[in-house]
Amino acid sequence: MTRPRIFVPWDAGALxxxxxxxxxxxxxxxxxxxxxxxxxxxxxxxxLWLEPMIxxxxxxxxxxxxxxxxxxxxxxxxxxxxxxxxxLRLGRPEDLAFLRRQTRFTFARCxxxxxxxxxxxxxxxxxxxxxxxxxLGPPAIIEEVTRSGLRGRGGAGFPTGIKWKxxxxxxxxxxxxxxxxxxxxxGTYADRMLMEGDPFCLIEGIVIAGIAVGxxxxxxxxxxEYPHAIWTMTRAIETxxxxxxxxxxxxxSAHVFDLEIRVGAGAYVCGEETSLLDSxxxxxxxxxxKPPLPVHKGxxxxxxxxxxxxxxxSVPAILAEGAEVYRxxxxxxxxxxxxxxxxxxxxxxxxxxxxxGLSLGEIVDDIGGGTASGRPVRAVQVGGxxxxxxxxxxxxxxxxxxxxxxxxxxIGHGGVVVFDDxxxxxxxxxxxxxxxxxxxxxxxxxxxxxSTRGVEVVDRIIRGERRAENLxxxxxxxxxxxxxxxxxxxxxxPFPVISALTYFPEDFGCAPLGAAAE
Amino acid sequence: xxxxxxxxxxxGEEIICTHKHLAGAALPILxxxxxxxxxxxxxxxxxxxxxxxxxxxxxxxxxxFYHDFREIPPGRHVLRLCRAEACQSMGADALAxxxxxxxxxxxxxxxxxxxxxxxxxxxxxxxxxAPAAMLDGRVIGGLDQTRLLALLDEARR
Numbered sequence: 001m002t003r004p005r006i007f008v009p010w011d012a013g014a015l016x017x018x019x020x021x022x023x024x025x026x027x028x029x030x031x032x033x034x035x036x037x038x039x040x041x042x043x044x045x046x047x048l049w050l051e052p053m054i055x056x057x058x059x060x061x062x063x064x065x066x067x068x069x070x071x072x073x074x075x076x077x078x079x080x081x082x083x084x085x086x087x088l089r090l091g092r093p094e095d096l097a098f099l100r101r102q103t104r105f106t107f108a109r110c111x112x113x114x115x116x117x118x119x120x121x122x123x124x125x126x127x128x129x130x131x132x133x134x135x136l137g138p139p140a141i142i143e144e145v146t147r148s149g150l151r152g153r154g155g156a157g158f159p160t161g162i163k164w165k166x167x168x169x170x171x172x173x174x175x176x177x178x179x180x181x182x183x184x185x186x187g188t189y190a191d192r193m194l195m196e197g198d199p200f201c202l203i204e205g206i207v208i209a210g211i212a213v214g215x216x217x218x219x220x221x222x223x224x225e226y227p228h229a230i231w232t233m234t235r236a237i238e239t240x241x242x243x244x245x246x247x248x249x250x251x252x253s254a255h256v257f258d259l260e261i262r263v264g265a266g267a268y269v270c271g272e273e274t275s276l277l278d279s280x281x282x283x284x285x286x287x288x289x290k291p292p293l294p295v296h297k298g299x300x301x302x303x304x305x306x307x308x309x310x311x312x313x314s315v316p317a318i319l320a321e322g323a324e325v326y327r328x329x330x331x332x333x334x335x336x337x338x339x340x341x342x343x344x345x346x347x348x349x350x351x352x353x354x355x356x357g358l359s360l361g362e363i364v365d366d367i368g369g370g371t372a373s374g375r376p377v378r379a380v381q382v383g384g385x386x387x388x389x390x391x392x393x394x395x396x397x398x399x400x401x402x403x404x405x406x407x408x409x410x411i412g413h414g415g416v417v418v419f420d421d422x423x424x425x426x427x428x429x430x431x432x433x434x435x436x437x438x439x440x441x442x443x444x445x446x447x448x449x450x451s452t453r454g455v456e457v458v459d460r461i462i463r464g465e466r467r468a469e470n471l472x473x474x475x476x477x478x479x480x481x482x483x484x485x486x487x488x489x490x491x492x493x494p495f496p497v498i499s500a501l502t503y504f505p506e507d508f509g510c511a512p513l514g515a516a517a518e
Numbered sequence: 519x520x521x522x523x524x525x526x527x528x529x530g531e532e533i534i535c536t537h538k539h540l541a542g543a544a545l546p547i548l549x550x551x552x553x554x555x556x557x558x559x560x561x562x563x564x565x566x567x568x569x570x571x572x573x574x575x576x577x578x579x580x581x582x583f584y585h586d587f588r589e590i591p592p593g594r595h596v597l598r599l600c601r602a603e604a605c606q607s608m609g610a611d612a613l614a615x616x617x618x619x620x621x622x623x624x625x626x627x628x629x630x631x632x633x634x635x636x637x638x639x640x641x642x643x644x645x646x647x648a649p650a651a652m653l654d655g656r657v658i659g660g661l662d663q664t665r666l667l668a669l670l671d672e673a674r675r
Contacts, residue, residue, distance in 0.1 A: 013647050016647050016660070186605070186641045187603060191643075192643040225639060225643065226642075226643060228657075260540075260541075263545065282543055282544030282580070284579055284584075300541065341646070342646065343604040343645035344604040344608060344645060345608055372608070417603050417604045417645065428603070428606075435602075441583075
């Protein structure tokens with residue numbers, strides 16, 4: 001008799017909510033009742049308000065239960081084995097509105113497969129992209145990625161195909177692929193979820209990139225705050241080596257490719273590609289002046305493709321399904337899908353992969369269901385600590401690179417942090433400057449000094465000291481940082497500061513928007 | 519556990535030796551040293567410098583640049599509380615206040631009984647289960663005051 005298969009997530013988010021206790025309780029109950037079950041550790045489906053969400057395989061497909069806690073297992077064990085009735089029963093996960101409304105392209109397998117099994121990965125469509133890549137050859141792979149319209153998901157939105165082409169055209173004995181897994185933006189966790197839930201997909205994407213540009217070596221730079229992702233990726237790379245996906249003959253081809261993990265050390269700025277490269281080389285993670293671009297002179301002075309996790313993990317499916325399938329999704333110049341990460345004070349918290357083009361209002365009110373606290377939504381910060389704070393008045397903004405840029409915002413890596421009406425926007429503006437001061441690499445003056453002066457100026461405004469004068473000074477300082485900083489840290493920190501001031505002036509002791517000027 | 523074994527030059531040399539062949543070996547070496555000893559002992563700096571053909575100033579520059587590397591031993595437990603925006607939106611600032619009060623410490627300090635070091639962290643990627651923290655590598659989400667204080671008591675036992 002086959003043992004009932006129970007799926008329990010090993011995603012850090014699910015673990016933080018008690019998934020390990022659930023597993024322990026399942027094992028204890030199994031022993032107590034003498035019923036053998038098989039526990040499969042998956043990633044998360046991304047419905048974090050339902051985590052820990054566990055599933056059982058039945059004749060009618062998988063049936064989910066959640067949120068399940070260790071103490072629920074004694075009563076849940078019997079119905080669970082059959083997919084039977086219980087107050088925590090959610091039904092088929094695919095039928096849950098939050099999942100049904102998504103276009104799971106890059107995250108199709110996340111939370112579904114046994115994250116550690118290459119065989120399971122293959123059963124769910126894995127390695128098809130690599131097979132096609134091997135049959136196409138480098139120029140056609142790059143052509144396909146270019147035609148898909150894929151743009152860098154780290155935040156800058158640079159066309160991936162063009163980056164690959166430049167690296168392929170660079171002549172050097174050694175080239176590198178560097179995967180940027182230094183996902184430091186608050187409100188973002190897509191890279192973490194993918195690495196923890198579908199590690200082979202990332203490996204496949206990196207290998208394809210290596211073949212396309214002629215690199216034989218890759219690095220994944222993972223932030224130290226992600227121990228579970230580091231653990232899962234490390235094991236997956238070992239398996240990929242044993243199974244011949246990495247090494248002297250990649251998947252039986254003539255291509256050579258190997259992959260190593262490097263762990264960051266708690267510096268936000270290392271998410272910027274040039275400081276990441278310095279850090280990878282074993283130095284202080286300081287920003288480099290560009291040019292030279294990494295595609296010409298990157299890691300260890302060699303031509304290097306630096307791509308975000310989600311960019312690389314989207315490549316296998318783009319090649320497997322064809323560039324058109326991806327390109328036909330999206331909005332304006334933002335093609336394909338983006339994993340929107342609903343975070344903070346929002347009712348339905350989790351990862352929502354969708355084609356570009358949803359409005360911010362649909363995302364926050366409709367998909368997210370408003371705040372978790374039940375209070376009115378006052379502000380939404382999109383794109384991490386360097387992203388603008390948007391008020392409800394801007395909820396018609398479409399989620400795409402250009403639409404956000406047109407309103408002095410950015411979508412960055414796709415994080416959406418929701419705040420209710422208890423938020424103090426002057427405090428948030430101060431925090432943006434404080435964060436920049438803590439995390440500045442120190443190389444350029446506007447960022448290093450400007451951020452500290454910025455905290456002081458905001459403090460004076462909050463205290464009501466010569467307010468009009470200090471407001472002008474703050475605007476001027478932001479202008480200097482915006483145009484004078486070497487990278488996006490100092491250059492973009494004015495976005496949250498100025499947006500807070502523009503849309504929530506009353507929190508700075510000024511007249512509210514729409515009221516007469518001071 | 520963050521508290522490592524007592525500093526030993528021989529063991530330090532051994533660790534440096536196992537990692538120095540790596541490309542860009544400084545961070546892997548420093549991580550390994552901190553894993554073993556709980557912090558980067560100042561006597562380790564010239565050893566790393568010699569192994570990597572760097573100056574001591576350069577190595578110290580690397581240690582001091584990254585928030586992860588400690589120059590003094592931590593307490594028995596390290597509590598890392600997320601201070602970033604997603605956690606702020608769910609009340610992380612107030613929680614941090616309570617912890618600092620309870621432990622009588624500021625950020626980066628260790629409680630007088632040597633049990634708990636409090637460190638800020640800017641995002642654990644647990645933004646959909648905020649407020650979040652990490653206690654000695656164990657992740658905890660959906661914190662409230664009761665759970666957090668229980669966690670502190672557990673750490674101080």
